[in-house]
Amino acid sequence: MSGSDKRPTASPRASKSKSKPFVLQFDNNRLLPELYGEHGKNLARIEQTLDVSLSNRGNQVSISGAEEDCTRAAQVLGTLYHHLERGAEVTGGDVDGALRLSLGSMQEPSGAQADAAEDKSAKNGKGNGKAAPAPLTGKAALRTQKREVLPRSPAQATYIEALLNSELVVGCGPAGTGKTYLAVAAAAAMLVEGKVDRIILSRPAVEAGENLGFLPGDMRDKVDPYLRPLYDALYDMLPGPQVIRSLESGEIEIAPLAFMRGRTLANSFVILDESQNATPMQMKMFLTRMGENSRMVITGDPSQVDLPFGAKSGLKDALEILPKIKGCEIIHFSEDDVVRHDMVTRIVKAYNKRDGKLPPMQRHPKKNLKKAIDEKPNEPGDDAE
Numbered sequence: 001m002s003g004s005d006k007r008p009t010a011s012p013r014a015s016k017s018k019s020k021p022f023v024l025q026f027d028n029n030r031l032l033p034e035l036y037g038e039h040g041k042n043l044a045r046i047e048q049t050l051d052v053s054l055s056n057r058g059n060q061v062s063i064s065g066a067e068e069d070c071t072r073a074a075q076v077l078g079t080l081y082h083h084l085e086r087g088a089e090v091t092g093g094d095v096d097g098a099l100r101l102s103l104g105s106m107q108e109p110s111g112a113q114a115d116a117a118e119d120k121s122a123k124n125g126k127g128n129g130k131a132a133p134a135p136l137t138g139k140a141a142l143r144t145q146k147r148e149v150l151p152r153s154p155a156q157a158t159y160i161e162a163l164l165n166s167e168l169v170v171g172c173g174p175a176g177t178g179k180t181y182l183a184v185a186a187a188a189a190m191l192v193e194g195k196v197d198r199i200i201l202s203r204p205a206v207e208a209g210e211n212l213g214f215l216p217g218d219m220r221d222k223v224d225p226y227l228r229p230l231y232d233a234l235y236d237m238l239p240g241p242q243v244i245r246s247l248e249s250g251e252i253e254i255a256p257l258a259f260m261r262g263r264t265l266a267n268s269f270v271i272l273d274e275s276q277n278a279t280p281m282q283m284k285m286f287l288t289r290m291g292e293n294s295r296m297v298i299t300g301d302p303s304q305v306d307l308p309f310g311a312k313s314g315l316k317d318a319l320e321i322l323p324k325i326k327g328c329e330i331i332h333f334s335e336d337d338v339v340r341h342d343m344v345t346r347i348v349k350a351y352n353k354r355d356g357k358l359p360p361m362q363r364h365p366k367k368n369l370k371k372a373i374d375e376k377p378n379e380p381g382d383d384a385e
Contacts, residue, residue, distance in 0.1 A: 022063035022070045024077055029059050031084040035077070042080070042095050046073050049099045072102040088148045097152025097339065104154035142185040144237040145192055149185040153337040156182060162329035163297065168290070170298045170322060172315065173333025176344045179299040180273050184233035186297070187269040191251070192238075196295065197267040198251050201230040202286070204277040205256045227254045230273060257282055266291030275300035276315040277307055283314030 026032060036043050036056060043054045043061075052065035052073045061077060063070045076098040080090050140157040142149040142164075151157035156178055162169045163186035171179040187199045205226045224231075234243050234252065246252040257278055272278070272286055275298045283298075290296050300315040307313060322328045335348045 021065075022074050024061045024063065024074060026059045026061075026081060028085070031081065032056075032059060034084060034090050035080055037090075037095070041092075042090070045092075045095050046076055046099065050076075050102070075102045083148070083150065086148060093152065093339065094150065097150065097156075100153045100336075100339075101151065101157065142182070142189045144185060144188045145239060145242070146237055149182065149237075151182075152178070152339045155331060155333050155337045156339070159331045159333075160186070162331055163295075166327060166329040167294070168287075168296045168298075168322075168325075168328045170318065170328065170330045171333065172300055172302060172319065172330070174301055174303065174335055174338060174348050176338040176348070177333035178337075178339050179333065180229060180271070181233050181236075183271045183273075183297040183299055184230065185237055187271060187295075188234070188237035190269055190295070196269045196293070198253065198269075199246075200265060200268050200270045201227065201234075201252070201254045201273065202257050202260060202271065203227055203230070203273045204275070204282065205258070226256070230254055230271075257286060260286055260289050263289055264291045265289045265294055267293045269295045269297075271297045271299070273299050275318070276302055276305045276313045278314035279307070280312055280314045280317040283318050287318070 026035070037045075040056070043056065046052065047054050050065070050069045050073050052063055052069045054073065055062045055064075063073045065073070076095070079098045079101070080094065083094065084090055140151050140160040142160060151160050155173075159169070159171055159179070159182055163183060169183075171177075171183065173179060184199075184201070187196070187201075190196045191199055203226050231243075231254070238246075243252065247254070257272065268291070270289070275283065277300075278286065286298075287296070298315070298318065302313065302316055302319075305313045319330065323330060335352055338344050338348055
């Protein structure tokens with residue numbers, strides 16, 4: 001490891017039995033209060049989740065426990081420290097995300113890193129040191145003008161890699177998995193870097209089981225309530241005045257899905273949110289809008305379809321067709337990838353557990369009712385004119 005690299009160095013334990021602990025040493029003492037958290041709450045969270053014991057003294061953290069758990073704890077601390085070095089903040093969500101990543105994958109330091117660290121440790125008289133594992137996030141990070149967005153689960157890391165490298169990405173899964181948020185972050189990052197000229201955000205204007213009646217105002221006033229989550233994500237990524245200017249100039253456009261027909265969207269990052277509420281014809285129309293040097297992202301939750309009775313979801317239809325198309329990346333999120341409040345994860349798991357116990361006819365009532373109607377034999381006189 002080069003002398004300019006400020007990652008912590010670690011002394012590994014020899015075996016899984018409790019013996020000599022890891023000892024991490026950090027170079028920048030000013031970052032440590034935020035790394036440890038108020039009253040050491042971040043360290044306590046790591047201890048609780050990974051079943052290790054952490055003790056900090058000055059710029060050193062000693063990690064005791066099983067070897068695999070100690071390695072994971074070192075990865076988490078190294079990831080958070082690297083995040084702080086880049087000028088970002090560390091929140092409780094970042095700690096939980098690093099923990100989730102550590103449990104989903106184990107990364108071992110490369111031989112070159114280990115050898116360089118040993119040389120550095122030998123010079124410092126510490127001995128037996130080696131490089132701490134590289135940050136768990138790797139290159140899967142999105143940097144916008146207001147924040148650096150890191151993945152908080154292995155699926156999110158895969159999703160970010162797809163957003164950065166593929167022209168067409170589909171992200172489907174339950175609410176709270178970051179599908180829309182990460183897509184908007186990728187769009188904002190590419191707009192700032194000049195890789196695209198504009199961002200186009202779209203949603204089907206379908207009410208979630210409620211009849212809101214006629215909405216007042218002009219067209220923008222009428223569609224804004226449906227598109228509010230996209231606005232929220234934009235303001236989280238870019239300065240407010242810039243978002244307002246970009247919306248006025250057309251550099252950022254937010255429109256209902258119905259307004260996409262007949263357009264060719266070139267040099268654009270195009271996101272279709274809540275795509276489970278698009279019809280198959282709308283989905284086909286949207287997919288065929290792609291122009292030169294454009295990216296398209298489709299997000300949705302197949303379990304939350306608000307379409308009228310008997311209508312097929314365009315997302316479900318697309319998931320049957322798009323896997324056969326070269327260059328299309330489809331990322332499936334699960335309940336384990338929910339990164340909102342812990343309560344959201346527990347709620348999603350409870351619903352899934354309950355639904356798994358229901359008879360087949362009750363799991364998909366709309367679909368099964370339609371099937372029953374289609375299969376119902378005609379009564380005498382039904383065909384009479």
